[in-house]
Amino acid sequence: MLKLRFFASIREKLGQGSLDVRAxxxxxxxxxxxxxxxxxxxPGxxxxxxxxxxxxxxxRQLASPSTSVEDGDEIAFYPPVTGG
Amino acid sequence: MSALPEVEIRIGGIDVGVEHDALLASTPGAGACVLFTGAVRGEGGLGALEALELEHYPGMAEESIASVVAEARTRWSVGAVRVIHRVGRLLPGELIVLVGVASAHRAEAFAAAEFVMDYLKTRAPIWKKEIGSGAERWIECRERDADAAARWIGQHTPTGESA
Incomplete structure (x- = not known):
């Protein structure tokens, strides 16, 4: 299983904060x-x-579109950070 | 020694005096303590600001700030370090963030605190949304924050010989 997480504007655009998908x-x-x-x-x-x-x-480590994904990974998508 | 965690992301408020005293008390031989606090401004891109909503990626936000603190420790000899970042709904005037560094001399504390703050802003997965005038919008990241962090690359650390 892959554990997906979405944050901030991406979470709002997709209408969900997390999703588990089968590898x-x-x-x-x-x-x-x-x-x-x-x-x-x-879709979309x-x-x-x-x-x-x-x-x-x-x-929890910054990755890129070409980074390998393996079963059990937690994969988070988010916009540029604006904390501080 | 203080049992306070070095990095904390929380909803609750920040008592700057308590943090200051704890930083000094946890640093044997401390002669300096620099505290930076960031607060919610009363105005934003929407005009008068009603509130900020802060969201973070639990776990990764703490880890990325901790790695910035660890990097600061490789550059400067400092004692106790404390970073508190608040999340949730914050009103104008409320504190968002505190970065505190105690050290033997002021140069290291100033430099390390600024370094941690600059990198925190560009690395920690935390996001701010402005709420005001019946509207809301996510704050866009600013190029000058990336520039502030980039200026540390390749820079030599101060020797900090003065008191």
Whole structure:
């Protein structure tokens, strides 16, 4: 299972803060995960998740669309940070 | 020694005096303590600000701030460090963040506190939303925050020989 999390403006655009999805053979990295989501449980999400200013973290470490995804990973998508 | 965690993300308010005293008390040989606080401004992009809503990525926000503090420790010799970042709904005038550093001399405390604050703003997964005038909007990240963090790259640390 992959544990997806969405934060701030991305959470609001998608209308959900988290989603658990079963790992699939066609999901090898972040980009293919997004294509899998877009074609399945979250139609239209790719434009938001792969937007130029969207960030992704895997297991709480900053990642990129080409970073490998493995079963059990926690994958978070979020906009540029504005804390402090 | 204080049992306070070095990094804390919480809803509750910040008592600056208590934090100051704890930083000094936890730092043997301390001769300086620098405290930075950031507060909610009364105005934003929507005009008069009613409130800020802060959201964070639990776990990663704490870890990323802790890594910034660890990096500061490799650059400067400092004693106790404390970072508190509030989340939830905050009103104008309320504190959002505190960065405190105690050290033997002031140069290290000033530099480390500024470094932690600059990097916190560009790395910690925390987001602010402005609420006011019947509207709300997520604050956009600012280039000058990235510039503030970038100026530390390759910079030598001060020797801090003065008191």
């Amino acid at each position: 699939a053979p066609d999901v090898v990295d972040v980009a293919s995960l997004v294509r899998h989501l877009d074609a399945g449980p979250m 999400c790719a434009a938001t998740l792969l937007a130029d200013n969207s960030l992704v973290a895997i297991n």
